[in-house]
Structures are given as C-alpha cells and as structure tokens.
Amino acid sequence: DTGVSQNPRHKITKRGQNVTFRCDPISEHNRLYWYRQTLGQGPEFLTYFQNEAQLEKSRLLSDRFSAERPKGSFSTLEIQRTEQGDSAMYLCASSSRIGKGGTDTQYFGPGTRLTVL
Amino acid sequence: AQSVTQLDSQVPVFEEAPVELRCNYSSSVSVYLFWYVQYPNQGLQLLLKYLSGSTLVESINGFEAEFNKSQTSFHLRKPSVHISDTAEYFCAVSASGGYQKVTFGTGTKLQVIP
Numbered sequence: 001d002t003g004v005s006q007n008p009r010h011k012i013t014k015r016g017q018n019v020t021f022r023c024d025p026i027s028e029h030n031r032l033y034w035y036r037q038t039l040g041q042g043p044e045f046l047t048y049f050q051n052e053a054q055l056e057k058s059r060l061l062s063d064r065f066s067a068e069r070p071k072g073s074f075s076t077l078e079i080q081r082t083e084q085g086d087s088a089m090y091l092c093a094s095s096s097r098i099g100k101g102g103t104d105t106q107y108f109g110p111g112t113r114l115t116v117l
Numbered sequence: 118a119q120s121v122t123q124l125d126s127q128v129p130v131f132e133e134a135p136v137e138l139r140c141n142y143s144s145s146v147s148v149y150l151f152w153y154v155q156y157p158n159q160g161l162q163l164l165l166k167y168l169s170g171s172t173l174v175e176s177i178n179g180f181e182a183e184f185n186k187s188q189t190s191f192h193l194r195k196p197s198v199h200i201s202d203t204a205e206y207f208c209a210v211s212a213s214g215g216y217q218k219v220t221f222g223t224g225t226k227l228q229v230i231p
Contacts (some may be wrong), residue, residue: 056218107163
C-alpha cells in the first residue's frame with residue numbers, strides 16, 4: 001500500500017467558484033479525517049468519518065463546506081463559493097484501530113494546496 | 118478538551134549539534150502524544166508516538182521523546198542533527214482510547230546550519 005493519496009495537489013481558483021478535493025485513504029483504514037492548515041499554524045480538525053458515517057464536524061466547517069464518503073472508501077471535500085480566507089492546505093488522514101486497546105494513529109496524505117484569488 | 122503548546126516557533130542549530138524541541142500539553146484525561154514532521158511542500162509524517170508503557174519513545178532516525186506526566190511535557194530530542202532533519206515538527210495530543218480528535222501545536226521549524 002502506498003499510503004494516503006490526495007488529488008489534486010494544487011488548486012488555484014477564483015473567488016466564488018466551487019472546488020472539490022479527493023482523498024483516498026490507506027485501503028484497510030475505516031477512519032478518515034480532514035484537516036486544514038494555514039501558513040504558520042498546525043493542522044486544524046475539520047471532520048471525521050467512520051466508514052461512510054460522518055461522526056464529527058468542527059465549527060470551522062461552515063455551511064459552504066461539505067464532505068462525503070459514500071462507500072466508506074474515498075472521500076471528497078467540496079467548498080462552495082470560495083473565499084480568499086479558504087486559501088490553505090487541506091490535509092486528509094486515515095487510521096484504523098487494530099485490536100482491543102489498539103491505537104488510532106493517523107497517517108496523513110500530502111495535502112491539497114488551495115489558492116483563492 | 119486538549120491543547121498543545123510548542124514554545125519555540127524556530128530553532129536554528131548547527132549540524133551535528135544536539136537539539137531539543139519543546140512541547141507541553143494540557144488535558145484533564147489520559148492522553149496519547151505524537152510528534153509529526155513536515156518537510157517542505159509535503160504532508161505530515163508520523164515521527165514517534167507515546168501510547169502507554171515506557172515513557173521514552175524512539176524513532177528510527179535517531180529522535181526520541183520522553184513523556185513526563187508531572188511536567189505535562191513531551192519534548193523531542195536528537196543528540197546529533199543532520200542537514201536532512203531540516204523541517205517543521207508538530208507535537209500533537211489526543212485523549213486516549215478509541216477515536217479521539219487530534220489537536221496539533223503550532224509547529225517548530227528546525228533549521229540545521231551546515
């Protein structure tokens with residue numbers, strides 16, 4: 001397995017346009033996370049899926065943001081009516097708890113860098 | 118809720134010198150602790166983690182971190198740094214047990230000077 005992959009790696013868009021990012025987790029991982037990272041900051045949690053169910057959403061995830069994981073495998077993050085403040089690196093991570101008491105270590109993809117002009 | 122403080126935003130160090138990157142956390146429950154490294158224009162890579170047991174954890178590339186519950190710290194150390202260690206390092210914490218949201222610090226940029 002080659003790890004978590006994200007596409008595209010870079011996206012430049014004009015303010016007001018919609019964008020969609022894709023994340024393919026490690027194949028045996030049932031948990032998937034989205035984070036946002038702005039310059040000079042650590043990643044900030046956006047949302048979490050267990051299989052296809054979205055179980056937690058951060059207050060950072062405004063109504064313009066929507067995430068899906070329709071078949072419990074890949075996930076998409078859509079931003080509608082983008083704003084300049086949406087410019088950031090969007091990171092996806094996946095994990096799987098192995099066995100009783102196992103850890104839930106998250107493994108990250110390379111990210112999608114969004115620039116809103 | 119948990120929080121993480123990384124006290125230094127940038128740490129310059131000469132090649133082959135030792136380095137310590139500081140991390141303090143706050144939590145009212147038991148925690149897991151992580152260090153991630155991010156090379157330029159790349160995603161985060163797990164460097165090492167503390168889950169339970171021995172308070173000293175090591176990575177494969179010579180880094181180590183020690184969990185100090187009384188000091189609520191998880192400082193990262195390396196006795197001799199290489200140019201290739203130049204990167205940004207993030208300390209992270211989650212509550213222990215099952216799925217828990219991971220909270221990251223603001224990162225420390227390690228710059229190794231030849």
